[in-house]
Amino acid sequence: MMAAAARxxxxxxxLMRLITDSMLAMPHLLLLILICFTLGGGKSGVIAAVALTHWPRLALILRADAERVAQSDYLTLTYRLGHGHLYCWRYHYLPALLPQWLTGTLLMFPHAVLHSAALSFLGFGLAPHEPSLGLLLADALRFISHGNWWLVLFPGLMLFTLVMLFDQFARAVQRLWLRSDVC
Structure with missing residues (x-):
């Protein structure tokens, strides 16, 4: 959307850059807590908070790529041949922006998992009866002083493993895009 607004x-x-920069200026966790507090906890509040706080960075990357495509010679030639904006977006912008969008979206998943767990850990996320690694860690902290260290270890390891798996998957997809001539 921001890439289209630039054109x-x-x-x-x-206006879009101002909104994006103001979103990036606030700390993620503070903004997440504010949005969850405003919308209320639960699944929908966490999903909305994570979605609203993670789009600005990807929007800036896609905007920069759209500017690069806009200044390319082949796009200038396409406009001179009489093709319209819709044609240029379909056959030039979208194929050039798709790999960045896919990789950026996949790389946001580890952050989303960590932020969801952090919100649940702090009590702003999911309800206590819903499964969450953050809730497991928060419950386990009460028992760590009694010598039950494994109650913290295993949810922490699961969170770490989940984040690393998402990250490695995103990087594998990125390498696949770079290696092949998809666009």
Whole structure:
């Protein structure tokens, strides 16, 4: 959306950059807590909070790639041949932006998992009867002083493993995109 706004009108581009920069200026966790507190906890609140706090970084990357495509010679030639904006978006912008979007989205999953666990750990996320690694860690902290260290170890290891698996999967997809000529 931000990449399209940059091409539609300069004022719309400035407005989108202002919104994005203001979202990036606030600390993630504080913004997550604020959104969850406003929307209420639960699954929908956590999903909305994670979605609203993770899009700005990807939007900036896609905007920069859209600017690179916009200044390319083949796009200038396409416009001179009489093709419209819709044609250029379909056959030039989207194929160029798709690998970055896919990789960026997949690389956001580890952050989303960590932030969801952090919200649940702090009591702003999922309800106590719903399964969450953050809730498991919060419950286990009460028993660590009694020598039950494994109650913290295993949910922590599971969270670490899940985050690392998402990260490695995203990097494998990125290498696959770079190795093949998909676009």
């Amino acid at each position: 539609i009108h300069p004022r719309l581009d400035i």
